[in-house]
Amino acid sequence: MSEPDLETPEARDAYRAELRAIARGPRMIGFIVVIAGAGLLITAKSAEAPAPWLLNLGWVVLGAGWLILLYAMIQRTLYHRRRMRGADTQD
Template sequence: MTRPDLSDADARAAYRSELRGIARAPRMLGLIFVFASLGLWAWPQNGGPLVLGPLPTETWGWICLGIGWAVLLWVIVARTRHNKERLGGPDA
């Protein structure tokens, strides 16, 4: 990959836009899981009208939170690797 020209404001804006596009769908999926966990915690502890199996809703909220943060952590690693490769750092 070629090193981006960061001396120009327009080129910096284009590179920021490129970085925002890296792993966009998984990032949104991770955020959906995190917000779904908040919804599951706010749900009545009996499960309400939604049947989620033998586990209480709070447990499903913790599971969703763990999945969401795992996905978001993967996105952070993917964006960092892309940035290192693109800038051609010493560990690239």
């Protein structure tokens, strides 16, 4: 893996697109899980007498979604660092 060419606007755009493709699946899954957790919390809070398990489930789902998003951010950052160093990832 070589350093990205960032000299021209086209090359920078291509590298941005490459970075956007890193961990795209986990980012989308994490986003959906965060939205689902927020929806559970809103539903539970708007109920007349919310069930405690529903509130707890909402917080757990929301936290899980953020953990998935954090994982995706870390993977993307590590990929970017390796590319900028020009490190070879295949041993």
